[in-house]
Amino acid sequence: MKLKLTTYVSAIVFSSVFVGCTETSETKLPIIGERATEERVVDGRTVVDTIYHQIPPFAFLNQDSVEITDRDFDDKVYVANFFFTHCPSICPTMQRNLLKVYEKYKDDERIAFLSHSIDFKYDSPSVLKSYAEKLGVTNDQWQFVTGEKKKIYGIADKYLVYTKEDQDAPGGYDHQSYLVLIDPHKRIRGAYDGTNDEQVAQLFDDLKTLLKEQ
Amino acid sequence: MLIFSCQPNVSIETAQYAINGQKLYVTHCQSCHGSKGEGLGMLYPPLTDTTYLKENRGMLPRIIKSGMNGLIKINGKDYEGNMPGNPELTNVDIAYILTYITTTFGNSTDTYTQEEVKNNLVNYR
Numbered sequence: 001m002k003l004k005l006t007t008y009v010s011a012i013v014f015s016s017v018f019v020g021c022t023e024t025s026e027t028k029l030p031i032i033g034e035r036a037t038e039e040r041v042v043d044g045r046t047v048v049d050t051i052y053h054q055i056p057p058f059a060f061l062n063q064d065s066v067e068i069t070d071r072d073f074d075d076k077v078y079v080a081n082f083f084f085t086h087c088p089s090i091c092p093t094m095q096r097n098l099l100k101v102y103e104k105y106k107d108d109e110r111i112a113f114l115s116h117s118i119d120f121k122y123d124s125p126s127v128l129k130s131y132a133e134k135l136g137v138t139n140d141q142w143q144f145v146t147g148e149k150k151k152i153y154g155i156a157d158k159y160l161v162y163t164k165e166d167q168d169a170p171g172g173y174d175h176q177s178y179l180v181l182i183d184p185h186k187r188i189r190g191a192y193d194g195t196n197d198e199q200v201a202q203l204f205d206d207l208k209t210l211l212k213e214q
Numbered sequence: 215m216l217i218f219s220c221q222p223n224v225s226i227e228t229a230q231y232a233i234n235g236q237k238l239y240v241t242h243c244q245s246c247h248g249s250k251g252e253g254l255g256m257l258y259p260p261l262t263d264t265t266y267l268k269e270n271r272g273m274l275p276r277i278i279k280s281g282m283n284g285l286i287k288i289n290g291k292d293y294e295g296n297m298p299g300n301p302e303l304t305n306v307d308i309a310y311i312l313t314y315i316t317t318t319f320g321n322s323t324d325t326y327t328q329e330e331v332k333n334n335l336v337n338y339r
Contacts, residue, residue, distance in 0.1 A: 088298050092245040096254050134256040134295075195245075 028213065029181075029206055032188040033160065055080075055186040058155050060116070060145035063128040068114075068143050070186065077210055078112040079203070080180045081194060082156055082163050084119035085131045089170040094177040094194030095135060101179075101203065102142050110211060113142035116156070118163045118173050120149045160188065179203055183210060228313060228325040235314025238307055242300055243315075251319035257295065259288040260319075267320035274316075275308050275331045276338040305331045 033053025039046055055070065062068045079101060083091040098113065105111045117123035123131075128144040137144075146152070149165075156163040159180045166174040181190035181203065190206045192199040224232075240249075246258040253260035261267070266288055267274070281299030285292055303311070305328050312326035 086296070089245060092254055092258065096248065099255070131257070136255040 027209060029183075029189040029210055032191065052185075052187050055155070055158050055182060055188075058151070060147040060151070061125055063125050063132050063144045065125040068145055072143075073112055073114070073182070073186070075184050076112045077110060077184060077207070077214070078114055078182050079207075080114045080116070080159055080182060081178065082116050082118050082152075082159075082161050082175050084117050084171065084173055085123050085127055086119070087171045087173070090177040090195050094179070097194050097197075097200045098179055099135060099137075100200070101207070102137065104204070105207075106141065107139065109141075110214065111141070111207070115142070115144045116152055117144065117146045118152055118156070118165075118175055119171075120146060120152060160191065181206060181210065184214065223323045224317060225325070228317060228323065231310050231313035231325050232317050233314075235310035235312070236318075238303075238311050239314050242303070243311065246297075251315065253288075256291070256293060258297075259286060259291075259293040261315055262319045263288045264320045267316050267322070271316070271322075271326075272334045273338045274312050274326075275305075275334045278303065278308050278311060279335060305335070 031052050035053065036051045038049045038051050040049060041047075057070045059067055059069045079098065081094060081098060083095060095115070098115075102113055117128060123146050125146065128146060132142070132144050153163050156175075159178075161176050161178050161180060163173070163175040165172065177194040178191045179194045179200070180188060181192070183189050189210055190203065192203040192206075194200065243261075247253055247261050248258075251261035277297070278300055280301070282297040285294050287293075308331045309326050309328045312331070316322035316326055317324075
């Protein structure tokens with residue numbers, strides 16, 4: 001009981017400090033995902049670091065059959081999503097909206113885009129190449145990648161996006177239409193439903209906020 | 215109301231068909247073809263080619279019902295891909311959708327009737 005109360009009080013104190021901060025400083029995006037703490041000793045004092053959820057290293061094949069890794073996104077803000085080329089339901093709307101973001105920031109090297117195909121059977125690099133060209137993507141700022149099922153579905157979990165092979169879903173795959181905003185430290189800073197105009201507008205705003213942070 | 219103000223020449227029946235058609239359009243067509251019938255890049259063609267809609271009026275129900283493969287020229291551009299069919303749609307559903315498309319994106323002022331859908335599904339196989 002005592003512990004609970006302490007937690008409660010400290011939560012109030014903490015939140016009031018937090019409110020105090022947001023009033024005086026610029027708005028910052030939250031850091032999303034589970035976190036852990038790590039203690040280390042600096043100059044004889046113990047300090048506690050927060051370890052945030054990060055996108056782990058990855059390697060996939062892109063639309064030009066070139067290996068794309070997490071290193072290609074070092075020091076960049078990027079937007080990631082999950083789709084497949086013959087998806088008849090949510091993907092066209094999601095990609096139409098992401099295309100608007102791409103067009104706004106085209107040739108801005110601070111920003112990149114990464115679409116993962118969850119149809120590892122059909123979406124070969126050449127299929128992805130044709131899709132990217134027809135969508136209107138003309139530079140390598142937006143990458144379309146494929147990989148082994150285990151790797152693609154595994155990384156989707158790390159982006160906190162639900163993906164599943166499902167015969168009953170339209171096109172054979174069930175997935176969420178989140179556009180996930182990642183900062184240069186590979187931390188998730190926002191997730192926006194790519195089929196919802198209001199949330200896409202929020203992505204435009206948050207992207208600006210995140211770029212100011214850099 | 216909106217339909218009346220945009221298209222003063224359409225009958226109440228046509229306007230009703232178009233309103234019902236819009237709801238079905240959102241569910242079945244909009245993701246690819248867009249809320250304004252604008253399509254998406256070279257992936258999915260726009261539905262705003264008034265000449266195409268007029269000249270191929272008879273074929274439209276079959277395209278919605280059974281889908282489409284291969285090359286199609288829209289607004290002077292070649293589109294190639296597969297459109298999935300919508301076999302679950304009834305004749306009246308297709309009549310609603312086509313009335314919406316042909317009067318909103320095209321320049322038709324007529325209802326695409328259920329009778330027209332039924333006959334054209336037989337004529338174009």
